[in-house]
Amino acid sequence: xxxERGPTAVSLSGVGKTYRLGEPxxxxxxxxxxxxxxxxxxxxxxxxxxxxxxxNLVGCLDTPTEGTVTIDDxxxxxxxxxxxxxxxxxxxGFVFQTFNLxxxxxxxxxxxxxxxxxxxDRGERRQxxxxxxxxxxxxxxxxxxxxxxSGGQRQRVAIARALVNDPALLLADEPTGNLDTETGAQxxxxxxxxxxxxxxxxxxxxxxxxxxxxxRIIHLLDGEIERIEELSGxxx
Amino acid sequence: xxxxxxxxxxxRSIRGxxxxxxxxxxxxxxxxxxxxTFVTLGTGLQDEIVGDISPDDQQNVYVWAAPPEDSGQGPxxxxxxxxxxxxxxxxxxxxxxxxxxxxxxxxxxxxxYAGDTVPRDSGFIGTGPxxxxxxxxxxxxxxERGETQAxxxxxxxxxxxxxxxxxxxLTLGIYQGxxxxxxxxxxxxxxxxxxxxxxxxxxxxxxxxxxxxxxxxTQTGLPDLSEEEFSNLSEEELSELxxxxxxxxxxxxxxELADLLGQSTPGESSRHIALxxxxxxxxxxxxDRAKAETEAYLNSTESDASDRSEGLTFQLKTSAELISQLExxxxxxxxxxxxxxxxSLLVGSIGIANIMLVSxxxxxxxxxxxxxxxxxxxxxxxxxxxxxxxxxVLGAILGTALGLLAGYxxxxxxxxxxxxxxxxxxxxxxxxxxxxxxxGLYPAWSASRTDPIDALRYE
Numbered sequence: 001x002x003x004e005r006g007p008t009a010v011s012l013s014g015v016g017k018t019y020r021l022g023e024p025x026x027x028x029x030x031x032x033x034x035x036x037x038x039x040x041x042x043x044x045x046x047x048x049x050x051x052x053x054x055x056n057l058v059g060c061l062d063t064p065t066e067g068t069v070t071i072d073d074x075x076x077x078x079x080x081x082x083x084x085x086x087x088x089x090x091x092x093g094f095v096f097q098t099f100n101l102x103x104x105x106x107x108x109x110x111x112x113x114x115x116x117x118x119x120x121d122r123g124e125r126r127q128x129x130x131x132x133x134x135x136x137x138x139x140x141x142x143x144x145x146x147x148x149x150s151g152g153q154r155q156r157v158a159i160a161r162a163l164v165n166d167p168a169l170l171l172a173d174e175p176t177g178n179l180d181t182e183t184g185a186q187x188x189x190x191x192x193x194x195x196x197x198x199x200x201x202x203x204x205x206x207x208x209x210x211x212x213x214x215x216r217i218i219h220l221l222d223g224e225i226e227r228i229e230e231l232s233g234x235x236x
Numbered sequence: 237x238x239x240x241x242x243x244x245x246x247x248r249s250i251r252g253x254x255x256x257x258x259x260x261x262x263x264x265x266x267x268x269x270x271x272x273t274f275v276t277l278g279t280g281l282q283d284e285i286v287g288d289i290s291p292d293d294q295q296n297v298y299v300w301a302a303p304p305e306d307s308g309q310g311p312x313x314x315x316x317x318x319x320x321x322x323x324x325x326x327x328x329x330x331x332x333x334x335x336x337x338x339x340x341x342x343x344x345x346x347x348x349y350a351g352d353t354v355p356r357d358s359g360f361i362g363t364g365p366x367x368x369x370x371x372x373x374x375x376x377x378x379x380e381r382g383e384t385q386a387x388x389x390x391x392x393x394x395x396x397x398x399x400x401x402x403x404x405x406l407t408l409g410i411y412q413g414x415x416x417x418x419x420x421x422x423x424x425x426x427x428x429x430x431x432x433x434x435x436x437x438x439x440x441x442x443x444x445x446x447x448x449x450x451x452x453x454t455q456t457g458l459p460d461l462s463e464e465e466f467s468n469l470s471e472e473e474l475s476e477l478x479x480x481x482x483x484x485x486x487x488x489x490x491x492e493l494a495d496l497l498g499q500s501t502p503g504e505s506s507r508h509i510a511l512x513x514x515x516x517x518x519x520x521x522x523x524d525r526a527k528a529e530t531e532a533y534l535n536s537t538e539s540d541a542s543d544r545s546e547g548l549t550f551q552l553k554t555s556a557e558l559i560s561q562l563e564x565x566x567x568x569x570x571x572x573x574x575x576x577x578x579x580s581l582l583v584g585s586i587g588i589a590n591i592m593l594v595s596x597x598x599x600x601x602x603x604x605x606x607x608x609x610x611x612x613x614x615x616x617x618x619x620x621x622x623x624x625x626x627x628x629v630l631g632a633i634l635g636t637a638l639g640l641l642a643g644y645x646x647x648x649x650x651x652x653x654x655x656x657x658x659x660x661x662x663x664x665x666x667x668x669x670x671x672x673x674x675x676g677l678y679p680a681w682s683a684s685r686t687d688p689i690d691a692l693r694y695e
Binding site: 056085090116165 | 613
């Protein structure tokens with residue numbers, strides 16, 4: 001059900017982010033990057049390399065101090081907070097290390113949450129949330145609350161939530177960081193399936209084996225792209 | 237995001253903290269309950285008073301004379317005994333007046349029936365037969381002027397061990413061992429007050445003709461002398477006793493002396509503290525006419541009252557005026573209580589604001605999640621305000637219910653009608669909403685300003 005999109009899902013051009021807390025800190029410095037639609041990209045780098053900043057910028061959670069970020073052909077650097085929030089809701093699907101599900105909502109309600117803020121009516125929300133949960137293998141866990149689910153199941157709920165608005169980019173931040181190896185592997189398989197279905201994935205990780213599931217790995221160091229590593233056979 | 241959705245999510249989070257939410261709303265509950273209780277009671281009390289004016293009472297004008305500084309106060313405030321039966325008779329003959337009769341307080345100490353004596357320090361009510369309507373009676377009828385008769389209410393009858401019925405004789409202890417036997421001519425239907433002069437609370441009351449003591453040997457304010465001893469007084473002694481007053485008829489010396497010396501002394505010209513004047517109808521015009529004619533008569537030299545009214549002002553009040561005066565007092569009291577309840581509401585809303593601030597901090601991460609999946613600032617703002625409003629409205633509804641219940645219980649206990657205060661209930665809910673909005677405004681604003689990056693990282 002992927003929407004017809006342009007060739008580039010996300011593009012960064014000369015993006016810099018400087019924090020001014022006393023001494024100016026260049027979290028990102030002149031990063032230019034294109035993420036083609038339907039690609040699977042991993043971002044690696046040590047702590048302080050700018051991974052999180054990059055992720056926040058691409059995820060429309062933050063604005064760069066220089067350069068432009070374009071998501072699905074929309075320049076998100078110059079728009080209002082309101083518009084950026086809209087783009088975030090519609091074009092970005094987040095998957096977090098700590099799952100970040102709403103504790104008092106059921107799996108189905110969690111998945112439906114992004115549609116609540118887009119004004120989708122309740123009946124459609126419930127149906128689409130159920131479909132999304134079904135597609136991640138949780139069709140039988142619709143009415144469970146997060147604390148009734150295992151870590152792997154929670155991450156699947158989070159992935160279903162990320163996908164439910166059919167985003168231009170699935171943004172995953174250490175998606176297996178809180179999972180054991182086996183569950184992590186299952187989640188990585190799920191990502192691969194999603195990639196094969198045509199979803200665009202950008203994943204931040206510091207684990208080489210996880211990053212190797214992607215088509216290419218962007219190595220960040222001190223806020224700059226150190227090198228881009230193209231991988232041949234995806235993840236296998 | 238629509239409002240229904242906000243309601244659903246907010247309600248979920250309130251239910252997630254049942255105890256906390258309950259305690260938070262307690263402040264509002266207590267404030268609203270206090271207002272509703274006292275308003276219910278106040279309204280009930282006012283209804284009771286207004287309901288007390290029978291159609292007959294509505295055409296009454298209550299008259300008394302008081303120093304100007306006492307005017308504007310309640311019925312009989314500062315009232316002086318200036319009116320005579322003759323005044324009442326003259327006023328009754330005025331064209332705009334249907335009937336008029338005196339009202340006085342007959343001093344008393346006790347009532348005895350069938351050997352059973354009950355104290356009555358508050359005395360008895362002396363008035364004219366016109367004071368009662370036939371339909372006021374459960375049994376018997378009104379007394380007649382100048383007769384040793386009495387009308388009692390059920391509360392009075394209930395004071396005795398034996399059942400009192402019409403025709404029975406009661407012995408009234410007037411003062412210092414002086415006793416008068418009266419025959420009960422009627423027992424009233426209920427123990428409500430019969431006019432504004434009596435006060436408004438139901439209580440045991442005994443009514444006698446204002447001229448009851450005229451046909452008895454009792455006298456006050458006089459030296460304890462017999463008729464003969466009076467006649468034997470020297471001219472000098474007499475003038476000392478009388479001061480500058482004059483004796484017109486020496487043959488009825490005792491009566492004349494009594495008239496001049498004692499205010500509650502028997503005799504055709506004994507003085508009473510008040511008059512009740514009935515207008516020909518209860519229309520405002522007729523009442524005003526009766527009022528004007530009565531006032532003109534009283535101020536003319538023709539009236540007995542004018543002799544004694546120096547330094548006094550005649551107070552002429554209609555039932556409605558007296559009630560509105562009383563209502564002013566009630567309203568003042570009610571305002572006072574509502575003010576205190578208002579403070580409680582303020583404290584309650586601070587409680588809500590406080591809990592909302594805690595809640596915002598606690599749910600920082602949830603706010604971050606919602607923002608990450610596309611919640612606008614406005615959505616978050618509305619979400620938290622709605623939550624505070626739910627708390628406020630919940631408090632208001634529970635408080636109203638509690639207040640109505642308490643009002644109902646107390647009204648039943650003190651025996652006044654229970655009135656459902658529709659307006660105040662609506663107002664309470666509105667106040668609940670207002671309290672919620674005010675209390676939620678700042679916490680919700682600070683929630684909406686939360687940076688999603690920090691919020692998602694928040695542990």
